[in-house]
Amino acid sequence: MTLSRTLVIAGFLLSGLALAAVEWAARRPGSRIPTLGDVAALVMRYDVGGLPVGRLAILLFWFWLGWHFLAR
Structure with a gap:
């Protein structure tokens, strides 16, 4: 290594x-520190003009995470 x-x-x-x-x-x-679930819920509520930008950000984050740790 x-x-x-x-x-x-x-x-x-x-x-x-x-x-x-x-x-x-x-x-x-x-x-007074928010939990990870609270932060994720806040991000997922975020949208711009009806487009769920927060949900797309979470989806892209999971895609990135899977690509880097599961793809070989």
Whole structure:
């Protein structure tokens, strides 16, 4: 395994851990941090002129995620 691949994997792991820590902090009683579900709901409500831009953004995000982790 090359050094750059190791750094990329470490970066993704650190990002995942940071996301988990923020979600954990958001679910504590009395927290003012929105949960990931609240943020996704807010994004999915966003539309411009009847075009569901937020839903398209979520769809493109899932496509990007699947393409990078499942395509080989």
